[in-house]
Amino acid sequence: MITNRKLDWAALLLRLIFGGLMLANHGWPKLQKVIDGRLDQFGDPLGIGAPASLLLAVFAELLCSVFLLLGLFTRWALAPLVFTMIVATFVVHGSDPLPEKELGLLYLFAFLAIWLIGPGWYSLDARLLKRI
Numbered sequence: 001m002i003t004n005r006k007l008d009w010a011a012l013l014l015r016l017i018f019g020g021l022m023l024a025n026h027g028w029p030k031l032q033k034v035i036d037g038r039l040d041q042f043g044d045p046l047g048i049g050a051p052a053s054l055l056l057a058v059f060a061e062l063l064c065s066v067f068l069l070l071g072l073f074t075r076w077a078l079a080p081l082v083f084t085m086i087v088a089t090f091v092v093h094g095s096d097p098l099p100e101k102e103l104g105l106l107y108l109f110a111f112l113a114i115w116l117i118g119p120g121w122y123s124l125d126a127r128l129l130k131r132i
Contacts, residue, residue, distance in 0.1 A: 011117050018107060020065075023065035030058045031062050042057070
């Protein structure tokens, strides 16, 4: 039987693991590209230009990951992350074999799972909104 407390711990673990990994391994390196002025050294999967694509990816993978880690505006923060993983998996790696899509799929379904179960009791959303 899954209790609410177990779901709260599961939500915390998912937020910390997937939010932290996204921030450290994807968001931070993309921010470094922006800081170094390498905005044109990024793909343009949406047809909006490489600089705009990079800035949107930084917004999702860095800023939204911080919100996810804190459990603040969690479901709102997940929307750009889910969109980014859909683009990465099905557009950027669309013609690649499944092993190349695996990481994007793992993030995508982890983010969807967090969205379904909510941020949990151990989140700023729970403290500030007094509800989950």
